[in-house]
Amino acid sequence: MLKIYNTLTGEKQEFKPIVENHIGMYVCGPTVYSNVHLGNVRTFMSFDFIFRTLQYFGYQVRYVRNITDAGHLTDDGDVNNDRFVKQSRLEKLEPMEIVQKYTVDFHQVLDKFNLLPPTIEPTATGHILEQIELTQKLLDKGYAYESNGSVYFDVLEYNARGLNYGELSKRNIEELFANTRDLDGQSEKKNPQDFALWKKASPAHIMRWNSPWGEGFPGWHLECTAMSTKYLGERFDIHGGGMDLKFPHHECEIAQGKACNGHEPVNYWMHANMLTMNGQRMSKSTGNYILPMQLISGENDFFEKEFPPAVVRFCFMQAHYRSVLDISNEAMLAAEKGFNRMMEAIRILDERVLRTKVKEDKQSTEAEISKLENQKSAFDIIAWKVKCDAALADDFNSPILIANLFEAVNFIFKIKDETEEISSIDEYKLKEYLNKYVYDVLGLKHEDSSLHHIDALDAVIHLLIRLRNEARLQRNFALSDQIRNELSSAGIVLKDGKEGTEYNFQ
Numbered sequence: 001m002l003k004i005y006n007t008l009t010g011e012k013q014e015f016k017p018i019v020e021n022h023i024g025m026y027v028c029g030p031t032v033y034s035n036v037h038l039g040n041v042r043t044f045m046s047f048d049f050i051f052r053t054l055q056y057f058g059y060q061v062r063y064v065r066n067i068t069d070a071g072h073l074t075d076d077g078d079v080n081n082d083r084f085v086k087q088s089r090l091e092k093l094e095p096m097e098i099v100q101k102y103t104v105d106f107h108q109v110l111d112k113f114n115l116l117p118p119t120i121e122p123t124a125t126g127h128i129l130e131q132i133e134l135t136q137k138l139l140d141k142g143y144a145y146e147s148n149g150s151v152y153f154d155v156l157e158y159n160a161r162g163l164n165y166g167e168l169s170k171r172n173i174e175e176l177f178a179n180t181r182d183l184d185g186q187s188e189k190k191n192p193q194d195f196a197l198w199k200k201a202s203p204a205h206i207m208r209w210n211s212p213w214g215e216g217f218p219g220w221h222l223e224c225t226a227m228s229t230k231y232l233g234e235r236f237d238i239h240g241g242g243m244d245l246k247f248p249h250h251e252c253e254i255a256q257g258k259a260c261n262g263h264e265p266v267n268y269w270m271h272a273n274m275l276t277m278n279g280q281r282m283s284k285s286t287g288n289y290i291l292p293m294q295l296i297s298g299e300n301d302f303f304e305k306e307f308p309p310a311v312v313r314f315c316f317m318q319a320h321y322r323s324v325l326d327i328s329n330e331a332m333l334a335a336e337k338g339f340n341r342m343m344e345a346i347r348i349l350d351e352r353v354l355r356t357k358v359k360e361d362k363q364s365t366e367a368e369i370s371k372l373e374n375q376k377s378a379f380d381i382i383a384w385k386v387k388c389d390a391a392l393a394d395d396f397n398s399p400i401l402i403a404n405l406f407e408a409v410n411f412i413f414k415i416k417d418e419t420e421e422i423s424s425i426d427e428y429k430l431k432e433y434l435n436k437y438v439y440d441v442l443g444l445k446h447e448d449s450s451l452h453h454i455d456a457l458d459a460v461i462h463l464l465i466r467l468r469n470e471a472r473l474q475r476n477f478a479l480s481d482q483i484r485n486e487l488s489s490a491g492i493v494l495k496d497g498k499e500g501t502e503y504n505f506q
Helices: 038-056 083-091 095-112 125-140 155-160 173-178 220-232 243-261 292-297 309-317 329-362 366-373 381-393 398-416 424-441 454-473 477-489
Strands: 003-006 011-014 022-027 060-065 144-147 150-153 195-200 216-218 236-242 266-272 275-277 325-327 492-497 500-505
Touching: 003 266, 022 038, 022 220, 038 060, 038 095, 038 236, 038 266, 038 275, 038 292, 038 309, 038 424, 060 220, 083 095, 095 292, 125 144, 125 150, 125 195, 125 216, 125 220, 125 243, 150 243, 155 243, 195 220, 195 243, 216 220, 220 236, 220 243, 236 243, 243 266, 292 309, 309 329, 309 398, 325 329, 329 398, 329 424, 381 398, 381 424, 398 424, 454 477, 454 492, 454 500, 477 492
Parallel strands: 022 060, 022 236, 236 266, 275 325
Antiparallel strands: 003 011, 144 150, 150 195, 195 216, 492 500
């Protein structure tokens, strides 16, 4: 039974999809005016793991993750400081060149960390019409008002109708009004907490679109409501994002959805926690800051060496998505050590399974095969798999899953050292399950070409056997003997028989 921590209710709840075996999941994507930062990567990686886990449990998931490429105000609220416009001036590029440059960067970085692409990746600029229609709907229902070419959501009117702005972040509306300073121009708004649905573009504003209220651009909160509703419906299963988006962004999304459709837009709200470095918040202003590619390349002043993307991912997966994750040089070195041990265990098991396959191919009697099947193993594969699945079902508990995986890893080293035994059948099962958890669910992959890939090794050996057989048919015994001797020196012994040539490891 899958349980998910729902930020809206503040507790773990049994997950019940709206449509059986199907899930609609929306995750707030990047605002592409600069390089994606490591904290963003942690959030997207967390939901990639959640996406993979849901698929592992057999759900068909429509995963929507947007790209915000339209006007996005800075914290001072000045429309002339739209982040895209500001960056375009700094880099002397057109705003849409900025969008393209950093969208490509975003995809390249996520690809490095082996994130699966979402099912749909809509852009804000591609859904201007939907956002205008949504704004008009809120105006028609009396939840919004026009002021000087801009349109604002009326928070007091929303609450006056018995709704609750603040239900997600657990904030009191009176406190919100008391502690809010006006960032968008008090003269335009009825209340300081009202937020923009559509913003009038100043003469200097480059990114603008026609609307019934004049030229302007959509509000940030409106974008996600429009895109999630279009692709997942008025009510869908899961909405995710970083903890920093809980207020005001997700709070505003809930208000927009309920005002338009009369019910909660999302059943389960999920939030990934922050990433810190050396015990401090990452910030450009303090200098405690590093880009993802700098961590991978080693070109930074915080870490003593470069770390492969898979090691970084393994480090991130060691913390639960709802916990603060702190990275440091020591943490990365420890993660690398653990990752390498896990990959070495997988290599050992793969080689054992391949050797067992060769042996079983040589078995000629059912009695001998039965003997292999009836060997007792010290490791209970089924009980271990149940524990791994239980960790995943408990709000996607990746650290507990990894702890369970290392039970198998430690056992593999014991069978390598011949201090424990395992049946050939259980070897197959353990290999299948371990690969599924490590590669498919955790999303790890091995990038060290010095380690054997067993399937590729098997193919190469058979190719050499065919070349040797062709050499023998052509009476080129020198080449035939050379192939045999080279394989032998590598620990691979060929045996010719009536059924053809077989191989085994010394």
